[in-house]
Amino acid sequence: MHELSPRIIGFIFSLLLTILAYFIIIQPDFFYMNNKTAAIVIFVLAIIQSIVQLVFFITVWKEKGTLWNLGIFISTVSIIFIVVFFSIWIMNHLNYNMH
Amino acid sequence: MLKNELEDEIVDTKVFGFWVYLMTDLVIFAALFACFIVLHKNTFGGPSAKELFHFPTVLTETIILLTSSFTCSLGMFAVYRQLKSWAIMWFIATFLLGVSFLYFELSEFADLVAKGASWQRSAFLSSFFTLVGTHGLHIFIGLLWMIVMMFRIALRPLVEHSVSRIFRMALFWHFLDFVWIFIFSVVYGIGYLYA
Secondary structure (H helix, E strand, C coil): CCCCHHHHHHHHHHHHHHHHHHHHHHCHHHHCCCHHHHHHHHHHHHHHHHHHHHHHCCCCCCCCCHHHHHHHHHHHHHHHHHHHHHHHHHHHHHHHHHC | CHHHHHHHHHHHHHHHHHHHHHHHHHHHHHHHHHHHHHHCCCCCCCCCHHHHCCHHHHHHHHHHHHHHHHHHHHHHHHHHCCCHHHHHHHHHHHHHHHHHHHHHHHHHHHHHHHCCCCCCCCHHHHHHHHHHHHHHHHHHHHHHHHHHHHHHHHHCCCCHHHHHHHHHHHHHHHHHHHHHHHHHHHHHHHHHHCC
């Protein structure tokens, strides 16, 4: 990807997403959200933002290396999901049972 | 022809190896994130995220880092076009933005410690400082690497393996930006709402 326009588009998108997330964090009431909805929306914005970064800036997806790079990325994401999700799950239950 | 293909393959293999390293780094960050999410309510009677986080600073840091990612990618664009002085100019801009990011982050840390909210105060603050501090350390190392690469651009011709080295540095920088997005949303965002 040796062009200029994707870089500019990616930058504009990432700024817009950050500013939107910022206003939702400091003023969830303004968007008619309670804390739970706000947290979910912020997380979804973070996922969109990270996809923007992956597509426009982290350019390891060119023809030849794509399969290997993508493969290791997907397996890492699944490891991360296991580590983070199950830590939260187990620790919440432990916490609950301690009371 | 054959020689070029071989060179292409070596470059691709190096990028792949570096990408594997970045993914293991991502696992470290994931473990620290899990740690923070589990511990963020354990304030031990000390200050919580609601009282401590200063949002204008956090937004400034985020915008600085996003902009530095953009200037870094413009630097890479100039490297592909063999425009040496433009490349160095964009990497200097990236470097200065990185330094100012580190300055904001360290002054935030100093401010927290001055308020008595150091890493020794509670499990919440230990996990916060470990996660954000590890990211800051990566930024520092990225800055050192950037200095080396700027000298390389200035002194050596931009042949293929040289471009690949600079590409890996840029990849590292974008990766740090990628991690920061999650620090911004999870630590300062969700951690703040659920403090």
